[in-house]
Amino acid sequence: MGRPPCCDKVGIKKGPWTPEEDIILVSYIQEHGPGNWRSVPINTGLLRCSKSCRLRWTNYLRPGIKRGNFTPHEEGMIIRLQGLLGNKWAAIASYLPQRTDNDIKNYWNTHLKKSLKKFQTVLDSSFISNSSIPQLHSKGWNGTSTPSSFRSCSTYASSTENISKLLEGWMRDSSKPNITLKKAQEEEQQSNEKKIAFAAENSQRHHPKAEEVCDLISNEELEQLFTFENVSKMAWEKASTNSTPQGSLSSLTDSLNSVAETKENSENRPPYSFHEKWILDEAAAQVEDLMDLSLDCSSGSVF
DNA sequence: AAATTAGCCAACCGCCTGCAG
DNA sequence: GCTGCAGGCGGTTGGCTAATT
Structure with a gap:
């Protein structure tokens, strides 16, 4: 007891x-x-x-929390870091200072894990027959998961964002104005406009500053993450221009090809850690599988 | 239009660790 | 070294909303 x-x-x-x-x-x-x-x-x-x-x-x-959709950069970071660190969400969150471990954990469980699982399923089933390729749900797979900022969210969710932003103002200004219920209500009234602005801001936001990233891993490793991020970003962007899951898969194949090329051209790079190497090897192996698959399915109906 | 299902995410739960006494 | 407490972390749940039937 x-x-x-x-x-x-x-x-x-x-x-x-x-x-x-x-x-x-x-x-x-x-x-x-x-x-x-x-x-x-x-x-x-x-x-x-x-x-x-x-x-x-x-x-x-807490001020400085970024809410809403994850950027391709963040997705790439999470995927790589999860591969490196496992489900150490707090550790992963330390590399994404604007995200909370809870947020990352949720995003992994609801988006990334599912997408990777589906990807693996497609890979597996594709070897059986063309007709066995499942119809993939557009969400999650093609990388164009609905941005949270655009999803309908409770009025209150945006009000907490406002509170957070308000607090940021406090931090900057030592004169600390008092927060009142009235002010919060005013903030709430503006929430819809702020939602739109916030969403637009999110859509254009770029990488966190390098100095914001803590030093749990080396700069070289971080650089590799960003390299992967670029690949990932390209993949998502390409995938999002394709309306069909097949097109998306094709884009992802391209991206994985890029990973493989990156690996091949890695002579100038610092040596990979065991885990990173393993991840790249896995990715390269999947690329090879996909390339074989593409040849086998040269009727063109698959990808 | 109503009922059902699926997806998302805020919040909780339980375990673990570190620290002070 | 033991105990109790506070805080941190990862897994899970429950409620809400959107999508589908």
Whole structure:
């Protein structure tokens, strides 16, 4: 019989956070700084456990969090880092400072893992017969997963974004204006316009600054990730111009070819680590499979 | 139009680690 | 060294929404 979880205490609220709760939490952290989470519900009167407060802050209210669709660069980073590190979401998130581990974990589980699995399924089934090639769902596979910013999201989701942005302003300005419910409501009223602006901003955003990336892996390794990112980006962009899954798969094949070429031209590069080499070898092997498949299916109906 | 299914993601749960006493 | 607490992490769940039937 272990000790009861902190959130099992009587009177502790569960479920979605309300704007009012967010404002209270943000106000408190703005004043006292993050940390000492135990004292947060005590001092603020929030009916939340300390863990819940910490999670809410780190995953949503913390300034600098980027929400919305993942860029091809980020997708490439995640795929590579997941291959290198496994499901170490916190470690992976450290290379994507604007993303939370929870966000990355969700994105992996709902998008990337599925896409890779389907890709593998197609590879496997393609060797049996042409007709066995499944009709792939357009989502997830062709790399044009619906940008979250454009997906319908709750009004409140955007209000937390606003709170976060507001806090960013606080951080910059030591004069710290007080946040009020009225202000939050005003922010909420502007949420739709901000959503559009935010989505547009996301669509044009580029790589995080190199200096923002921590030093858990070497610069060389990071460079390789970016190289892969370029390949990945090209693949997604090409794939997104193709309306059919087959076209997308073709694009991905091209990208994997690029990976193979990158590998071949790697004499000038620093030596790969075991895992990186393994990943490249895997990718190259898949390229070879696909190329064989393309020849076998020269009727042209497959890709 | 209603019912059902699938997808997404915020939040929770439980385990682990580090640290202070 | 032991114990209790706080914080961190990864896995899982539940609710909401969109898509499909």
